Amino acid sequence: MTAEEGFLLVKRYIELKLIAIIQARSNSKRFNNKVLHKIYNKPIIWHVVSKIKKSKNVKKIIVATSKNKTDDELVKYLVKTKINYFRGSLTNVAKRLCDAAEKNKAKFFMRISADSPLIDRAIIDKAIKIFNSQKKKYDIITNVFPRSYPKGQSVEIIKNSKLRNFLKKFNKEQKEHVTKYFYENYKSFMIKNFTSIKTKTKTKLAIDTKDDLRLILKKYKRKNFINFSL
Numbered sequence: 108m109t110a111e112e113g114f115l116l117v118k119r120y121i122e123l124k125l126i127a128i129i130q131a132r133s134n135s136k137r138f139n140n141k142v143l144h145k146i147y148n149k150p151i152i153w154h155v156v157s158k159i160k161k162s163k164n165v166k167k168i169i170v171a172t173s174k175n176k177t178d179d180e181l182v183k184y185l186v187k188t189k190i191n192y193f194r195g196s197l198t199n200v201a202k203r204l205c206d207a208a209e210k211n212k213a214k215f216f217m218r219i220s221a222d223s224p225l226i227d228r229a230i231i232d233k234a235i236k237i238f239n240s241q242k243k244k245y246d247i248i249t250n251v252f253p254r255s256y257p258k259g260q261s262v263e264i265i266k267n268s269k270l271r272n273f274l275k276k277f278n279k280e281q282k283e284h285v286t287k288y289f290y291e292n293y294k295s296f297m298i299k300n301f302t303s304i305k306t307k308t309k310t311k312l313a314i315d316t317k318d319d320l321r322l323i324l325k326k327y328k329r330k331n332f333i334n335f336s337l
Contacts, residue, residue: 124166125235125264126213127159128204130285131170131221132197134177137316142181142221144320147329151314152181154224156190158335161228164235165217171207173197199282202274208267215244218263218285222313225259225323225335234262237301246296247289255302259312260337269296307337 131152133140142152149157152170159168170185170192172178178194185192193210195203208216217234219226230250237248248264250256263286273288281288289296314320327335 124164125215125217125238126167126169126208126211127165127217127219127231128193128207129155129159129168129170129219129221130200130204131172131181132178133172133181134175134197135315138314138320140180141314143184146224146320146324147332150184151224152184152190152221153188154332155219155221155226158224158226158228159219159231162231162235164232167191167211169193169207169211170221171195171203173203198279201270201277201282201285204265204285205267205270205274208265209271213267215264215266218265220261220313222315223259223261224314225312225327225332226262227260227335227337229336230256230260230262233301234264237299238264241299243297245299247286248299248301249286250301250303252290252293252298252300253302254308255306256337257307257310257312259314261313303337 131142133142135141143150146154156168159165168191170190172181172192172194173196174194175197182192182194193207195206204218217231234248234250244266246266246269251261265286277288289298311319312323314323
């Protein structure tokens with residue numbers, strides 16, 4: 108192997124790994140302090156982080172939360188458990204994630220919601236595989252445009268410079284729903300969507316309400332919850 112080949116191999120290995128940013132907040136109107144609600148003796152945020160850690164292609168995991176007092180308890184837990192975190196705007200989630208990526212010098216990042224304690228490692232790995240195999244870098248790699256996976260299995264890889272460049276154009280709703288602007292103006296961007304072999308959009312694996320939690324726990328007991336896979 109030549110020195111150049113060795114360099115390219117190392118570069119390729121580095122490119123395989125992405126940072127994952129989990130957007131999380133505690134003041135949910137539908138389920139207050141949801142991220143710290145315990146499932147099988149562990150907070151929901153722990154389950155999300157734990158699932159993402161199963162992927163060997165994720166370089167670093169960061170929980171992006173707000174600077175508001177409502178998220179102080181969440182941050183205390185993250186500090187205690189040595190989980191990386193970033194604090195930014197409560198309402199401008201897009202800027203919060205963008206700033207978190209910039210602080211970690213990430214040109215691209217994977218966005219995952221804190222309401223997804225059953226996120227499947229295989230979906231994370233599939234998205235990163237597409238990311239590394241692309242000849243031209245997409246602005247977004249996603250599995251929700253259109254959605255074929257259940258809610259709670261959503262992943263998006265976002266080009267951070269593109270996000271930064273268009274932040275000023277976002278309206279209130281687009282600031283909260285980070286990629287909404289790009290999907291509404293999809294003809295202007297390079298977006299790659301990957302789909303499930305079997306459409307499962309009627310299944311819900313995200314936890315937005317206490318009813319969602321009750322139904323999921325009824326279906327998945329401890330072992331199946333911890334080791335969940337689609």
